Amino acid sequence: MHTVIIGVGGVGGYFGGKISDSGQKVTLVARGEHLEVIKKNGLQVKSINGDFVTHPFHATDQIGTTEKADIVLICTKSWQVAEAAKLIKPILKEDTVIIPLQNGADNAEKVCSVVETKYVLGGLCKIYSKIEAPGIISHFGHQPEVVFGELDKSETERLQKVKKVFDKAGFNNAISKDIEVDIWSKFMFITAVSGIGALTRATIGEVYENPETHRILEQTATEIYNIGIAKGVSLPEDIVSRILAFIGKQPYDSTASMQRDIMEGRPSELDNFNGFIVKEGAKLGVLTPVNTFIYSCLQPMETKARK
Template sequence: MKIAIMGTGGVGGYYGGLLAQAGEDVAFIARGAHLRAIRENGLQVKSVFGDFRIAPAKATDKPGDIGPVDLVMISTKTYHTDEAAQAIQPMIARDTMVISFQNGVDSADRIGAAVGMEHLLGGATWLSAAIEAPGVIGQYSQFRRIVLGELDGRRTPRVETLRDVLARTGATVELVDNIEQILWTKFVFISAVSALGAMTRVTFGEYRAVPEARAVLTEALSEVAAVARAKGVKLDPDIVPKTLAFIDDSAAGIKPSMQRDIEAGRRCEIESMIGIVVRMGNDLHVPTPVMKTAYAVLKPGELKALAQA
């Protein structure tokens, strides 16, 4: 399968690397020093499942040079979604599949508006990975789970083919008919831990066992779930305790990518991870006091990072 990775960060670099290692024809789209390092030294992956290097690696900052592909995997930061959706258009042919492994819950609609919703598949991943240095991806979690589905719930040959291709990488891959529910289930988790991690600046293991912090985490999970239900999303009735159990079972040293960006003084995904919950809560008349507080606490730092970029 001919595959383009739009955004070779932690998620895109890791899964793109696995796909290339499995024998797929993968092109990595990156920028700056990261792109130069990949071109010169290949893509190095340091993973809890075993280190490897893709060398030589196809890499470019010009999607038009790649041409039409079978699959575009978008894994840019969410604040680059609209730019990425425009940039991938030269790679879209009649049967090209497009899947987003970004955080948040609105990427598919934004990308589909640019390239056509008929190309979009729904996708979610659970993974902790980041760029450690130019050309180097670190992968830290014991989980590397992917869930796929057609946005309308159908079971189609194309989504089954993609499942099989991704499964050959060694990742856990599931095919579902309720991808919207899955996306929101993940969002309940990632939105809440991004807020708590960014405010506390410590790891899962350092805040999840502190009673006061755990109570705030539980409330954040409940707020995001309440917003989803107000939108008509069918979530499991026990999603909050299930998500807490998942956090408890996760490696103690994990930090969400948004938290890592904030700690490094970089622009972060505050709008698509926290701001969207606040805005939807306001529109739907659902109280979100923890998420509003997180947004207020973190927004000044985001504005500073933007000003210095």
């Protein structure tokens, strides 16, 4: 099985690195100095579960130069998904499986807008990780896990083939019976902590324990729940309280990647998180005042970063 990783940041670097380190065939699609260091020294992963260095089968910034893929993991930022899907067309076989793993509620839809739906599984990951330096990935929180499933909730043989690759790599993974619900649950968590975290510059623990910011977390999550229900997602009635409890169990000093991007002046996933909820609310006639406030306050910084 040949796995191609599109985007070798915290997510793609960790999970692609683990698959490669288990002796499986992996191509890493990266760029710039990050790519050059990987080619020269291999990919170094510093992890709370143990450090390792792996030398993948292939590392390149030219997708067309690699062999056709059995599995493609798209690990870019949310706003880059559609472009990544266009680039992978030359490496698709009849039975290639594509799994987008970035945060966001509509990444599978973005991929399906570019390639045939038959290739696409829904997916998400749970991990705190980042690029520490060119060629070096730092995994610093959460037991890494990938959750994936068929968009139509069916049970297929290809799910077991993907699971076999992930099992051999040695990281937690699970086949979802309703990947849409799982994606929206993760989306609720990451959007709630990202927006208020970026505004306050506070850690997840600080935001959670302060009564006022805790209330904003709950309001943000409730609006996301209302949008999900309006879109027909089968979210459980107690999902907001469950997500808040989950937030309370996160490492006290942790921060979300969107928050870090905004604080460091980089383009972020603001439009794909709080902005997505605001836009869907406008389409569906669902009020989203808290997400609108957060989105509006962060937009000037996002605009500046994209210039």
